[in-house]
Amino acid sequence: MALPNRGGGGGRFNPRFNRQPEPEHRINERIRVPQVRLVGDNVTVGVYPTEEARRIARDLELDLVEISPNADPPVCKAIDYKKFLYEKKRKEKDMKANAKQSEVKEIRFTPGTDDHDFDFKAKHAEKFLKDGNKVKAYVQFKGRAIMFKERGELVLLKFAERLAEVGQPEALPKLEGKRMLLMLTPKTSKKKKETAE
Template sequence: MKTPRARGRFRVPEEPYKINERITAREVRLVGDNVEPGVFEIGKARAMAEAQSLDLVEIAPTATPPVCKIVDYSKFKYEQKKKQKEIKAKAQKVVIKEIRFGPNTDDHDFDFKLKHAMNFLKEGSKVKAYVHFVGRTIVFKERGVDLLNRFSDALSEYGKVEMEPKLEGKRMTIILAPLPPKK
């Protein structure tokens, strides 16, 4: 009986920061809470970190000389991950709601879809409205442009046009973004 072979080798993720002996610069600028700021030779900086039982971490490798901090590396990594999570949580997620029309959409259907679009824009979502041309209805392109322009004009107090009506294949599309809240 054959034993399954490992498909790939496990790779250890590379550390994002250089620490202690991995720092190659001759001189470094030290910053931090428990150290006097200044430019020191790498040996002296490592000795200062070792004396405090902490790590020397290179936080700005592109600076001249590179900027280092004396901290507990595992705690430093944890705080960096925490900051990244906070930034990600604060980032706004853009939601795009789609509304479909035909080139011969009736007034009642238009009004019904217009109300939905108003609600979407009030919520803060973007609205992508499109006219789908089926078969020979592609000859009525001007009807599609008129319909989408009428749609954007009716929603002018709730949102602004982000992308003018544009024909892509059998779809003519317009995108509306919500207006910023009034103060």
């Protein structure tokens, strides 16, 4: 009986081990288009033959990195590629760390929640949203209180309206079993966006 051929037959058995990971961007000699738009610090922005753009980057002791391959001509930047990747990874790590910190905070109401209790809970929810957490507000119906589900819906809509400046509902209130739920996500303020840019 012939044994299966485990030799170098195209690496069918485990192609993962044969493949070199492709770099995220085309850099230096991997850029094979005839001309590129060159951007970056200390360069004269413009369209250059690729070879000349590479030479300019080399003279600055930088890499030529293709950042917009679909542009016409593709846009390339003269940068230190290792440093660029390091910065990119660091930003992604920071974003993940910030994302992990956000939690879902629960706020519970009943169909008969009074104004004082409502205000107290709305203030808590406002703080949660400002801290970047989601708020899951729900009205709990006990026994025959389910007959007052419209009242529960009104409580949640009033709650969403109260928090409109800091949070936005993901959807309209919905009934799940003996609970009516409303999920609010934090609104990113304009100031935050500006500082991020």
